[in-house]
Amino acid sequence: MKKLTIELPVLLPDIPDSDDPCVPRLIGALESRNGISYAHVKSDEDGDTILCIHYNPNVVTLQRIKEIAQTTGAKLHDTFGHLMIEVSGIRQSRHARSITQRLNKLPGVVDAYASATGRIRIEFNRDSTFDDALLGKLYEMGFRSKSVKKTPSSKEKEHEETAEVHDHDHKHEHGGIFGEKTELIFSLISGGLLGVGFGLSFVDGFPEWASLAIYIGAYFFGGFYLVQESFTEVKEGNFEIDFLMVVAAIGAAILGEWAEGALLLFLFSLGHSLEHYAMGRARDAIKGLADLAPKTALRKTDGDTEEVPVEKLDIGDVIVIKPNSKIPADGVIINGESSVNQAPITGESVPADKMEFADMDTIEQKPDSIEDKHRVFAGTINGNGSLEVKVTKLSKDSTLSRLITLVNEAETQKSPTQQFTDKFEKYFVPSVLVLVVVLHFAFLIVDEPFADSFYRAMAVLVAASPCALAISTPSAVLSGVARAARGGVLIKGGRPLENLGGLKALAFDKTGTLTEGKPRVTDVIPFDDSDEKELLSTAVAIESLSDHPLAVAVVRDGKDKLNGTELPEAEDLESVTGKGVKAILHSAQVFIGNLKLFEEAEGTKIPNELKDQVKKLEEEGKTTMVVRYNERYLGIIGLMDTPREDAKKVIQQLRTIGLSHLIMLTGDNQRVADAVAKTIGIDDPKGNLLPEDKVEAIKELRNSEGEVAMVGDGVNDAPAMANSTVGIAMGAAGSDVALETADVALMADKLSVLPFAIGLSRKTKTIIKQNLWISLGMVVILIPATILGLSIGPAVMAHEGSTLVVVFNALRLLGYKS
Incomplete structure (x- = not known):
């Protein structure tokens, strides 16, 4: 069995990441071919994502495997496209679910999901549809697309674009004469008219038609947006909760219960507005990430500095970071020292000390291999020192930008509980409608007027609408993801x-x-008449000629322990593979290595006492270096990845x-x-x-x-x-x-x-369970209560109250502390 590795981006250019749905499609397509036993994705030692293909050379040749992989990858990449779209107009989870259903019905859509935050993810088959056609469908649905992230086919010139498109207002924006607060203000006007109409109904001699007119006004303002959304959904064949509420309000009006109908519309529209506000809090916590990085940077050119937009910065540019200012780009410090507050990115509460890095070749060729103490990230805050930084990533590829992108993508992923509640509602809502229809005919069995049966049915319709259930999980997940991002x-x-x-x-x-991921000197044990200074200075002099990781550790830590002691110069370093090194120091032959080196080297054999000390250190998991100067054994240096x-x-x-x-x-x-x-x-x-x-x-x-x-x-x-x-x-x-x-x-x-992340997850699960108990519990209580005679007014208050309780309960996660 042989193995072939190919860089994944070569096969699937511009896929978002290795979790992309096209990756398992590629693996499945390859494994179905004769001669390929299995394939999997992994990362190589340079951090690149590669596809590993295991095949039988007796069945298929290496060249044929390459052709199959490249052909399959190109076919998949040109067949499946991806869109991540941010739109305005999705106000709550029920609406988002409806959009998801409508998108998944479109020709060519493989999978789609709309979140209540306005993020829409679409995976589609290019043979059946294309990017602009799907954007056009969203346009027809009435949404304003703020930005679109495309993954084009290999035939298209642009690999990725973010564009401002369809910049128009629509009714789903819920804007108006009062801007974004229009619905809330309309709701309060509805409540005010309801209160006036109800109060005047107790005034003797006040015309009944005038009171009715006031209630109609309350209907208008309370149902203004509700009717629009209901109409849109009904046109698509969806009978969502909004529609059920409109039906209940109309039913109340038919029965002459204008006050209760107005109360229903007032409370439902108020609940909508407050739910939108509460979800906006969680959305703002995520959107706040985008405000961490400054919009401009001071670029240094020929000794002068100019202020430029961060989008204009190129890799290799040098930027100046003033004291106490935000850092605009990822890069490596080439001049200056400072402490940097990295909390916006990593969540660390203590500023990290940063210092310059002088090796320009490494900065240009392997910037990711440079230690963190020399690197800075966009969105972090500089301390009191002035810095010059060489840019290593474009603004769209910075750590902050990647973080924002991935958090936004996380909003479009359903949790297991949300999948359960969606499935539950799929069967629950039709069952409620059947129950309501049956209750309409209760007058045929129970001795009561049709009006009473109709009223009871409307009350059950209000009580059974699972508004709180629909919002219970998304609100908690969104708040949890936002809190986690803020905590690094x-x-x-x-x-x-x-x-x-x-x-x-x-x-x-x-x-x-x-x-720590790198060895450190843990033991310095002189032998016989040697001392620590002689042992270390000899070892550091020899190992400074080597670039082996253990040699680097000896030189680094040895110099720290010697504290400025002048070191001798060694020469003629010779490596003995797997055993150690030898070199010349002061015309003497010096050996540094493990026991095998001295078993084979000429001269004095290693004393048993020293050998025992070596074995003792190795039993503790340490790597040992024995040092011999001519025929004298100077001692042992022990190292360990601490x-x-x-x-x-x-x-x-x-x-x-x-x-x-x-x-x-x-x-x-x-x-x-x-x-x-x-x-x-x-x-x-x-x-x-x-x-x-x-x-x-x-x-x-x-x-x-x-x-x-x-x-x-x-x-x-x-x-x-x-x-x-x-x-x-x-x-x-x-x-x-x-x-x-x-x-x-x-x-x-x-x-x-790590404990913070696990604790936050557990708290999120607890809140989700609480929300499910609250939402389902309220439905279980209200349905029999309304069947037994509870009126619409108390039912809608309890209904809307439970919806707000679960949302604000979820918002507690934004303040979570471990």
């Missing part, structure tokens, strides 16, 4: 938000997740909140895994694992525990993340790969935010 956590929609709170087990990658400072505390916090099964997965040897696990408190370390072994470990954990999350860096852990219930990536700020591969991305390179 990207959660890609309702499903991972809910799943995160139901986890029973967590699996951690070791390197870079539980540990655990993060907050790792032990976070593990304790996770156990406290009920996650008892915590495992560690690593490619390091079992001894190292055991040592790290013992230090931080994980009782199930698994070492010597290849990437495919990690996947199998996750599958076993899912079989035994049910729901499990994989926490890693989002690069080489992508396959294991894909097989877990929730994939969680750390240090996602500045890493497109981590942002794309994970279900949940911790923007800061810190574990400490």
Whole structure:
């Protein structure tokens, strides 16, 4: 069995990310071909997303595999298109659900979803329809498209565009003489007229026609927008809750119960307005992300600076960041030092110290490999120092821009609970309509006038309308995603938000997740008549000639310990693969390496006492370097990828909140895994694992525990993340790969935010359950109550009251604190 790897963007240009629906379509199409056993997506060591194809060379040739992959990818890319559209006019979740249904009925649409926040996601078949035709349909529906993000076919010249289109007003905007507040003001006018009419009805001699006229005025203002929306839905064959309320109000008028009908319209329109306001709070929390970055930047050219729009900045431009100002672009500091408040992106409360980076070649070729202390992100806030920054990403590709895009896309993902409530309503609403029709004919069985049966039916219609149920889950999910983003956590929609709170087990990658990801000198042990200074200065002099990661660690930490001591110069470095190095220092031969090096090297063999110390350090999971100067053994240097400072505390916090099964997965040897696990408190370390072994470990954990999350860096852990219930990536700020591969991305390179994310998810699940109990409970109470004689007035007050309760209950998530 052989394997071929191809960069995914080569096969599917401009797909949003590896979670795009076209990726499983591509894999399915490939695996159906004779000779291909299976295919999967992973990330290579440079962080690029690649497609890995396993095939039988006895059945199909490598060249044929390449042709099949490229042909299949091109066909899929030219067949399936994607639109992410922001529109004005979707005011609440019931309306959004109706739009979703209408879009999914359009020819060529594979899948569509409209959120109450105004985001619409459409996946379509290019053989049946095209971008502009779908935008035209939205135009016909009466929506103003604020922006459109397209994923064009390979035949189109522009790879991606964001355009202002169809900029027109429509009735769904609910604007008017009072602007966005028109509906609220109309509702209050309706309530005022209702109050006047009701009060004057007790005045002797006041004409009945005048009181009726006032009630009609209340009907007009209370039902103005309600009738418009109902008419639009009925034209499409949808009988939504708005229509049911209009029917109930007309029924009340037919019975001469104008006051109760006006009360229904007043309270329903008021509820609409307040619901819109409350949902707007959650929307604004997300839209506020877009205001984090400044609109202009100071670009440095030939020694002078000019103010330019951030969209005009190119990669390689140098920008000047003044003290206490917002940073306009992602980049690397090339001059100056300062502390930077990264809370808007990472949620970190303490400003991070930043300093300049001098290697221009690395900035140009591998900017993502540069340490965070040299990098800054758009939307963060500079401290007291002045900085010069070399731009490494265009404004549309910045970490902040990616975060905003992914949060907006998260709004268009349904949670499991929302899928359940949608399915429930699908059967519940028709059942209510059947019940209402039956109650109309109650006068045939019960000794009462038809008017009484009709009134009871209208009251049941009001009581049974599941308004609160429709808004209960979307409002909580939207608030939860918004709060998470503000806390430095990207959660890609309702499903991972809910799943995160139901986890029973967590699996951690070791390197870079539980540990710092780079070796550090932990032990300096002189031998015989040597001392620490001689041992370190000799090792640093030799290792400074090498670029091996262990050598870099010895030089870095050794210089810190020597504190400015002048170092000798070594020469003639020679590497002994897998064993160590040797070089010349002061005309003497110096050997630095593991035990195998000294077993084979000529000269004095390593003393047993020193050998025992080496084995003891290795049992603790440390890498050892023995240093020999001519025939003298100077001692041992021990190195280890040390655990993060907050790792032990976070593990304790996770156990406290009920996650008892915590495992560690690593490619390091079992001894190292055991040592790290013992230090931080994980009782199930698994070492010597290849990437495919990690996947199998996750599958076993899912079989035994049910729901499990994989926490890693989002690069080489992508396959294991894909097989877990929730994939969680750390240090996602500045890493497109981590942002794309994970279900949940911790923007800061810190574990400490993980308990916050899990706690927020659990709180969200709790609020969703509360909202379901409130909404369904109210329906269960009101239906029999109205059947037994409860009038429309109290029914509509209880109905609208429950709707507002669930919305404001969900808004509590915006203030969540762990």
